[in-house]
Amino acid sequence: MNKWEVNVRRVVPYTPGEQPEDKDIIKLNTNENPYPPAPAVREILDKFDISDMRLYPNPDSEILVKAIAERYKIKPEQIFVGVGSDDVISMAFMTFFNSDKPILFPDVTYSFYDVWADVYRIPYKTCPLREDFTINPEDYKVENGGIIFPNPNAPTGVLESVDMIEDIIKSNPDSVVMIDEAYIDFGGESCLPLIEKYDNLLVIQTFSKSRSMAGMRIGFAIGSEKLIKYMNDVKFSVNSYTMNTITQICGAEAVRDEKYFRETTDKIIATREYSKKKLKKLGFEFPDSKSNFIFASHKEKNAGYIFEELRKRKIFVRYWNKPRIDNYMRITVGTVDEMEALFRALEEIVNE
Ligand SMILES: *Cc1c(COP(=O)(O)O)cnc(C)c1O
Helix, strand or coil: CCHHHHHCCCCCCCCCCCCCCCCCCEECCCCCCCCCCCCHHHHHHHHCCHHHHHCCCCCCCHHHHHHHHHHHCCCHHHEEEECHHHHHHHHHHHHHCCCCCCEEEECCCCCCHHHHHHHCCCCEEEECCCCCCCCCHHHHCCCCCEEEEECCCCCCCCCCCHHHHHHHHHCCCCCCEEEECCCHHHCCCCCHHHHHCCCCEEEEEECCCCCCCCCCCCEEEECCHHHHHHHHHHHHHHCCCCCCHHHHHHHHHHHHCHHHHHHHHHHHHHHHHHHHHHHHHCCEECCCCCCCEEEEEECCCCHHHHHHHHHHCCEECEECCCCCCCCCEEEECCCHHHHHHHHHHHHHHHHC
16 A cells, blocks of 8 residues: 555545446436436527537526525525535535434435545444334434434335425524435425525525436425525635536426426326336335335345346346345336336246
């Protein structure tokens, strides 16, 4: 080992899902939206004057912030935008989780939380989900340096009630509580109305799933003006120009097209409900999902085996060889055609 390596910030990075080049692959592994972004995004790109690339982008992403503020009927000062919600959550960890007490999140959850905690040297403690993958609110009524969990949770798809979450927030006036609502638009009830009551609540959402724009990298947080100000102070101390100009304008157009948003999210919800019935018939069990994925386990066949067999048939789903979830696969809800291809393959695999 070189001497300089003693001073390296060593981390075990997050492992993203595979992004294969092969277009024939049916990709149900990273919870992307199977439908294209709102049609107005096409027009924006056709009209864009490349000479504008000479200029730095607006550091406050004003156009996008304004569009989000109008859509959610809140003040622009209550919105922080970032390059995907991963960027937003990372900034939020850096800004708010600076206690010696551990931050709390579920044992089965988004696998980026422990990575950010490690990279920023934040102590953390995981709270085991109940057997049915629901959260026990009592676990979050202990001394802590902050709280974060997704609602619906990932990779389980389980939705918690706003009442239960409010109970947790109420019990934690001394910590910042973050609710990661990456999948809330697929039938869940958002905690957004609670931000008017609790100035320590941060609600985080993304354009990656329900607005079909994972490749553009747009995420945002909504909270009290005070929280947002603190986050912007940190952001402007790291990198002022995070979000590029094209992304800002495309994001603003996308958020204005409410009709298209409803149509596509409704289609995904309908396909999810249909898929639940099909999977049950094939012998799968799963917690009820309110997201754009289903976390399924088969009664007889091992999940790791099914995952590999699907892969051979060019169908990608997500599998983690981790405690408690090593017999589950997470299946993103695609188009009806994609799901039919999946069911045909599963029928072969489970009945062979
Ligand atoms: C997908 C996802 C995110 C991050 O999405 P971005 O593409 O970075 O906006 C954050 N949290 C959860 C739980 C997710 O599943």
